[in-house]
Amino acid sequence: MSLAEFSQWVQGLDFFTSLRESALAYPIIMSLHLSSIAVFGGLILMTDLRLLGLAMPNTPVSDMIAQTRIWKRIGFVVMVMCGVLLAGAKLDKYYDNPYFQLKLLFLMLVGVHALVFHRSVYGNAAELDRAPAIPPIAKTAACLSLVLWIGILSFGRWIAYYERPGQVGSAPATTQRLSRVLLTR
Amino acid sequence: MLLAYDPATNPLNNNEWAFPLFECIHIAAFAMSVGTIAIVDLRLLGLGVRHQTAAQLVKDTMLWTLAGLIIVITSGLVIFTSDPLRYYYSPAFRLKIICLLIAIIYNYTIHRQVALSKSPPLVSMLVAAVSLLLWVTIVFAGLFYAFT
Numbered sequence: 001m002s003l004a005e006f007s008q009w010v011q012g013l014d015f016f017t018s019l020r021e022s023a024l025a026y027p028i029i030m031s032l033h034l035s036s037i038a039v040f041g042g043l044i045l046m047t048d049l050r051l052l053g054l055a056m057p058n059t060p061v062s063d064m065i066a067q068t069r070i071w072k073r074i075g076f077v078v079m080v081m082c083g084v085l086l087a088g089a090k091l092d093k094y095y096d097n098p099y100f101q102l103k104l105l106f107l108m109l110v111g112v113h114a115l116v117f118h119r120s121v122y123g124n125a126a127e128l129d130r131a132p133a134i135p136p137i138a139k140t141a142a143c144l145s146l147v148l149w150i151g152i153l154s155f156g157r158w159i160a161y162y163e164r165p166g167q168v169g170s171a172p173a174t175t176q177r178l179s180r181v182l183l184t185r
Numbered sequence: 186m187l188l189a190y191d192p193a194t195n196p197l198n199n200n201e202w203a204f205p206l207f208e209c210i211h212i213a214a215f216a217m218s219v220g221t222i223a224i225v226d227l228r229l230l231g232l233g234v235r236h237q238t239a240a241q242l243v244k245d246t247m248l249w250t251l252a253g254l255i256i257v258i259t260s261g262l263v264i265f266t267s268d269p270l271r272y273y274y275s276p277a278f279r280l281k282i283i284c285l286l287i288a289i290i291y292n293y294t295i296h297r298q299v300a301l302s303k304s305p306p307l308v309s310m311l312v313a314a315v316s317l318l319l320w321v322t323i324v325f326a327g328l329f330y331a332f333t
Contacts, residue, residue, distance in 0.1 A: 027332040031325040038324050042220010056245040059237055067234040071227060154209045161205050174201060181192050181268050
């Protein structure tokens with residue numbers, strides 16, 4: 001089974017078909033996906049800014065990491081579950097979308113990032129509190145985390161604007177918006 | 186001059202990159218503003234960051250909330266110019282703007298006051314829940330605009 005056939009099969013499953021065709025379920029899941037970015041993505045962003053020494057100087061690094069950990073995890077799970085539903089419903093359209101592939105790659109790199117920096121940064125927060133200044137390794141981790149997450153966000157948005165070469169019919173977001181702007185005049 | 190405005194001449198509608206770029210800025214900025222407010226709300230709900238008081242957290246996040254709000258509103262205004270009439274007549278967008286105004290006023294009055302003073306846990310929790318609900322409603326309404 002090729003990737004294309006697999007994608008068609010997934011998207012053709014009854015569950016994903018009804019999800020794709022539902023006028024309400026699809027936007028609700030997308031809204032949940034976006035709301036998790038707002039609430040939980042914001043926690044990741046602020047943790048990174050704290051590690052860089054830019055934000056929330058009165059909150060110890062250890063609290064910033066440990067006291068928001070559970071919510072970042074819950075948020076991550078909700079975000080990914082919604083993402084899987086959204087992607088599954090349109091997998092045939094997405095599987096060869098380069099931005100979709102980049103987003104998946106960056107999500108895997110987030111896992112690598114967590115593994116690499118667990119011992120020195122995220123599992124070592126009490127040590128970071130005692131250090132006179134935030135060590136370069138923690139700042140490196142924060143910078144890389146920012147790059148990864150801003151990348152995931154941007155690729156996620158870019159997915160909607162990609163058109164498979166030679167494909168007619170499924171207009172990308174730009175075309176849809178432009179025809180709307182021009183038609184309503 | 187404004188009456189003769191034609192959105193088709195807007196760079197957002199003529200450059201492939203402009204619109205999605207502003208969307209990314211908009212999303213990143215609301216993650217910052219809503220995320221920092223959520224930190225205070227988690228504390229008010231007693232669900233996280235418990236070693237700090239809500240008052241300390243408000244002071245610690247204030248600047249970033251404000252910066253996020255300024256960027257999110259500015260980028261939102263730019264996106265609005267891409268098709269002002271459609272936004273104006275959209276019920277989802279109107280709901281979004283009404284909720285946004287309420288949420289901003291709420292954030293800088295009731296929410297702030299409760300976070301800065303020692304309030305009974307039940308009041309704090311209620312205030313935090315309303316805050317989260319308002320901000321999430323804005324995100325939902327923003328997305329439903331695109332689908333209706």
